[in-house]
Amino acid sequence: MFPLFNFSLQINGFPIKEAKAELRKIQSIPEQEFETFIENKKQEIVDYHLKNNSSYQKIVGKTTFNTWNDLPIMTKKDFQKPLIERLSTGFSLKNVYVNKTSGSSGDPFIFAKDKFSHALTWANIINRFTWHGIDFNSSYQARFYGIPLDFIGNQKERFKDFLGNRFRFSIFDLSEKVLEGFLNEFKTRKFDYINGYTSSIVLFAKFLQQKNIVLKTICPTLKVCVVTSEMLFEEDKILLEKQFGVPVVNEYGASELDLIAFQNRDGEWQVNSETLFVEILDEDNMILPYGAAGRIVVTSLFNKAHPFIRYDIGDIGILDEKSTPKKPILKKLIGRTNDVAILPSGKKSPGLTFYYVTKSIIEDDGNVKEFVIKQTKIDTFDIEYVSETELNQEQIQKIEAAIALYLEKDLVFTFARKEKLERSKSGKLKQFVSLLK
The missing domain is CATH 3.30.300.30 (ANL, C-terminal domain)
Structure with missing residues (x-):
């Protein structure tokens, strides 16, 4: 099959081939050398923004730094100003990827990534999905997401769905009649996987439970279900696996950053150490040891267009005691700090x-x-x-x-x-x- 998904990224100026090569290079770094790689990338990205980003210079208050802990914690409030004022030298609205956060935390904002950084995000997502036998260029996705309701926004999203080889189930109306329509699509389409918001997918599973239907019996091509963006409770996971008849994989990410953690084949929530540096901090911004609950603070190691350095994402979580620099494991996501x-x-x-x-x-x-x-x-x-x-x-x-x-x-x-x-x-x-x- 023609790799339409990769082609659509490449044609839009996102160098996916180069990004995949870079990801392979990072993943080949031995465990004992990985901490050095992370330290070098942290130094590099901070130096870059202190030199090339006037907005970040103002936040830090100087153009050099001595220790990592001296750097301020960034929050969404730091981004409540026009995007053009936050871009690094050499970047404009025309040569970056621009998007908006969902605002589920109560503070939506527009952000940017340079094109290589955005391609690297996709390389990472593509890589994680292959852990569960999914190929973005050929696997057919049942997508449980929202969709813009205005005509142009709606058509744009539908076209992206076509390029991404996915069929979208709009989740704004989840009445019984609509869920019956969802079920009919699964009877006639050869879906390989389900991907989307946890609460909507759980609601569909409860509908199946009522009807005493296991989804895989009517859609035998189905391999896996990937839930994202909302909490997945253990009892909901059990329900999903029972009613869908396939494994359920938990994804945790932030549109402004990258994929943060993705469940691996051993059932561990593996943190993305290739393009992000994740720390757990206490209320005084001190780094907590593995096993302790605290604020999840993330640094984007490759985004040169826009700084996300020691950025408090607004979530509380725990890194597992068995974490290593190359393979950190998210033991638990507890919720949002504003909740x-x-x-x-x-x-x-x-x-x-x-x-x-x-x-x-x-x-x-x-x-x-x-x-x-x-x-x-x-x-x-x-x-x-x-x-x-x-x-x-x-x-x-x-x-x-x-x-x-x-x-x-x-x-x-x-x-x-x-x-x-x-x-x-x-x-x-x-x-x-x-x-x-």
Whole structure:
């Protein structure tokens, strides 16, 4: 088959052949020399931006640095100014890749990558998918993503789908009738893999569970399901593997950076050490040892157009104790730093704690399809859910008792049954939101 995907990158000015060669070169560096490679790349990219990027010079406050820990932590707030003011010398809006983050963290911004750096991102993604027998040039993708609803944006995305050999399932309406339509596509198309937002794919799996259908029996070409952009809970992974009849792979990335971690064939969440440097920091910006939970801070080692150096991505995670410089392993992704509930006692708790507790109770009977939790006051939380029948008093009391046990007593909950939940423009579902100022 003609390598249409590679060709589309090459023709758009992204040197994919050179990027693949560079990736192979990096991957061939022996473990004992890899730390030196990382240190050299860190020095190189910082020196480059201190010399060529006036925006980064202002953030650092000088044009040289002594130690890595002296460098400031960048946040999304550093990017809330016109992109043209953030580009390095020699780069313009015409010779870079420009995109916008989804805004799921509440701070969307426009970013840029130089063309080689963007090609390297794709080389990395292509490489990771081959771990599970997927070839972007020939494998057919069932894509569960949002899509622009305006005519031009929609057509552009559809054309990209054609080049990427994928069929898109729009996830803005996930009613039973629409899911029935999804199922019919799987009966007639020879999909090799599923890729998309976790919450939408889980909802489709619950629909299959209701109908007592294993997807692979009606779509025998299906090999694997790759979920991304939202938390994958262990019980959801079990459900997906059961209803799809194929392995489920967890992907973690950020559009402004790269693929951050991808599940390897041993089931480990392998961190991308080829193009990124990932650190876990505490509240005082001190580097934490492997095994400790902290803020995920990432440096893009190749992006010369736009600095992402010690960039706080807004997530909390843990690197496994068995990590090495060449093969860091993400042990756990705990959630977002801005998804923290502040309780009346002063206690701070990740919003996902509510989600875990509530999820374990209300999903027992399969009635509730999905739900979100919103903190509206210091002691008040709204739970919005989609279900076939309304939650009964016994279920509500169970949830309240579990939350009192895991968090604290005297919290107030309101439950609202909805036809469908509000998703972001990109189609993501934010599972916990604090509306406190």
